[in-house]
Amino acid sequence: MTVTTETPSRASSRIDAVANEYYDQLLRLHPEFATMLGLEGRESEYADYSPAGRAADAEAARQALDALEGLEPVDAVDAVTLDALRERLGLELEIHATGITELNNLASPAQSIRSIFDLMPTETVEQWQHVSTRLANLPEALGGYTTSLRTSRDAGQVPARRQVETVIGQCREYAAEDGYFEQLAQNASPAEGTLPAELQVDLTTNARIAAEAYGTFADVLETDLLPHAPDRDAVGREYYQLMSRYFLGATVDLEETYAWGIAELTRIIRQQQEVAQAVRPGASVAEAKEILNSDPERTLHGTDALRTWMQDLSDTALKALQDVHFDIPAPMDRIECMIAPTQEGGVYYTGPSDDFSRPGRMWWSVPAGEEDFTTWAETTTVYHEGVPGHHLQIATQTRLKDTLNNWRRNVSFTSGHAEGWALYAEQLMLELGFLSDPGDHLGMLDMQRMRAARVVFDLGVHLELDLPADWDAELMGAGAPGQTWDPELGYAFLSQHLDISPGQLNFEFIRYLGWPGQAPSYKIGQRLWEEIRAERQRREGEDFDLKAFHTEALAVGSVGLDTLRNALLG
Template identity: 45%
Template sequence: MTEITQSTPTSPSPLDEAAVRYVHDMAALIPTAATAWGIPGYDDKLQDFSPRFHEQVAARTRSMLDDVDTLEGDDITKAVMRDRLGIELELHERGENLRALNNIASPVQEIRDTLLQMPEAGRAERVAQVPQALAGYRESLELAASQGNVAARRQITKLQEQLAPLAHGDTLNGLGHEADVTKAKEAFAQLGEWLRTTLAPQAPEKDAVGRERYELFSHEFVGAKVDLDEAYEWGLSRLEEIIDQQQHCARELYGADVSVDEALKRLNGDERYTLHGVDALKNWMQTIADKAVEDLAGVHFTIPEQMRTIECCIDPAGTGGIFYTPPAEDFSRPGRMWWSVPPGETTFHTWQELTTVYHEGVPGHHLQCGVAACERDNLNLWRRIACWNSGHGEGWALYAEALMAELGYLDDPGFRMGLYDAQRLRAARVVLDIGVHLEKKNPEGGAWDFDYTRQFLRGHVAMSDANLDFELHRYLGWPGQAPSYALGQRLWQQLRADADTAGMSAPQFHEKALKQGSIPMDILRTAVLG
């Protein structure tokens, strides 16, 4: 492995010191963020998601943005803060925070997930504050509705479905004092009833958010200004390339006359690639994750000692999502990858899941977050733990999947088909997401209505109906986020090619880029290449 020269530690600038104060102020205002960041002292608190809460967060962000203009600091940090905090304020001023409601990333999921994933200490106190938090959330939704801003009816329906087990099931049992759990369940039930009787009748049927809103979301998630029409056409072209790769792989697996669909069916029935039971899934992914750390550390990547432990967990929410949570700021809590297995799903296919372990673990999110977290001498606290850009983060994780193929870890044609399947999903999301929300013509010349959208997604992915349903509604309700994976990967690959032309080895490029933290891709290019 090529030796990497470490950057010289510098004293914190006035801007760095202000950024540290900003993180701690945000932790006090947003206790769930403090828990996610691993900042102690707030696990027994829960924000109320009210209009007043959103204004308090925005006011502190405005103050921080003023500091960016007046305090001495490095140019990269200034550029990153202007971009990220500026977008946060623009979203606030447009009322996007007030109207937030979807099946994956809105206050109900934030409350549920923090209760299920947080340490036990403080959880009972946080459960007791759920009624107040949901009342504040409802107040924000009411204000947004009075301004004509209501989520699409389909998202409200999905949120009602997610509220049902919180209100009437066992999800919250044992998380707090019995009386507080009962009140929390009642609050979830009341919110569900209010959604059904009051908000849903005001909701539009249309899922599309339109070009103006979508352009802002795209910039938020990708971390670069994207030509959306070019990206749509690129997504279609990329799908053709991947399908051709799958066809070659299908023939390699099962013979010249076997189609891609037939090969996928055979893979799902192949015991070599099958796991039975959630425990078997958890044990398998832990083994794969640990081996990746062992194999890659000191050979292809510098992996800090604190980051050589990763925990593989099953998320009790059961939504069908897969995600990573970074370590605590002081590394007292390790990084964790979570599989949220839908109820009743007991069969898992390693040919599909292997690239996901690399995506969430090493060299994906776990390495990415760990390298930044260890840069205490060079990155301020905000850049280490609080600044997250999806195009950078998810783009890197997809880049990491492809990199493992490059390094020979997916030579088995079944696992290579899994990579192609994952890449095909991400390319399809570019087309679907942009097509739906910009109301473009679909590839067959018609409209991106719900039936066509579902048919299009089913035609490009090999996943269970439960997972597909979750993913489809995620794209409809969280515009711009899903395309940031493939578009971010594209930007990472372009940047690596340019770094190679500049004489930088792959290990040098990876280390220099990851040490910047999760920053917008346009700014990362400047940081890496100058």
């Protein structure tokens, strides 16, 4: 039975007013953000991706920081808001000052300008009109982004060749005659019937315009950017430290973290070897995986079966955890599992609309040609993306309208907090007995192994560090003591530790190279989350209540991990 609980309310403060004004300014500057939140009013518009638009973003951050000067928090919630705003907005300005325009294979405007259509409602004729008009406006958005890339190029800031070539390929797929946009127009079907003939013509025309814009953008990347793109993938220490701070909301010692990553990876591999014995005595990790992969009861065929399994597992976990290990009141007690309309690889979560009319969703982007899926390897992924992972985290802060200001609920986001929680959630599900099956346990360890390997890879390659003198090549695979990391060594290393398809491996490899500091934030974030919990448990002793800790921690929202530590430990 779902129990609906009232959220505590508090009076809005002057600091809340500054946060809310900044939130409103972001909505004005970024109509796609409103779409993500399910807000009506500017459904067909795009942000300004030109240098002028980026300058406007920076100015909004400066104004908010100036408005905070001299303000004192009135309560603990206010203290967190002040700390979080200063940390996040200050970093935004530091990143803006680098003059770098992001271009990578996953998290840059090259993808988000297209992917916003995945979140647009399409139930009514009016909503399809919004889709059509936004398609017509897409070329201007790409044009502004092109200007920013050229401006960065002229200042000597060009993405690595590998990223440019990959995005060119993605854009050509978007622009293909049977690509994303053509399929979008062909499959238009509002719930209330068919589209009016005139709107269908407009939609088809504007879809073609959008596709052609991506084709033009690919041409520009090839002629204007690629000749200037460096072959070197490593971003270097200064920029890496900045991005590490951005993704963690905390400053960590990079060399100590690199050494910890190696030790953590070693620990996980040893634990996998132990669990393999529970699959079959005497089995190696590889042999245990072969046994699990050959088990028909652990195999799904086709994306329909995958989606159904995801949904059933998510619903089962939610019901089991609800009111026992977590507070999960309505409307948080609903998650929707989807097969993504793209084939780029990866699994991700999108939060609910502000009023929960669009639920939180887990999306699986299945690479072309992949038809079989193993449940033992992916059970932990469902917990990571859904419950108790990202869904509880993001839906909680969306729901706390009477406690948190709009910026805290809808804007404040730190990868180390969010992804660290999701990895913590995987470990928690083992702790609570949901991964007691040896296969599911091995799958969880495989995911943890991947995240630990990414710490080693990301720091090693981007900082061009040396492998330590005690590097265990027999256990770790690629590399030799004293050897310096480079992408080729890194790829061989990832091949040893990421048990994923070749298509997924290539995608992940390029992702890490183009998004420095993000991939390690998962495992480092988990480390910091576990340290905070351990310290609270140490302080409270027998009075420590895990459910109460989770409720308090999630209610803080997705802030930087230093801010979270201050909020929970003082």
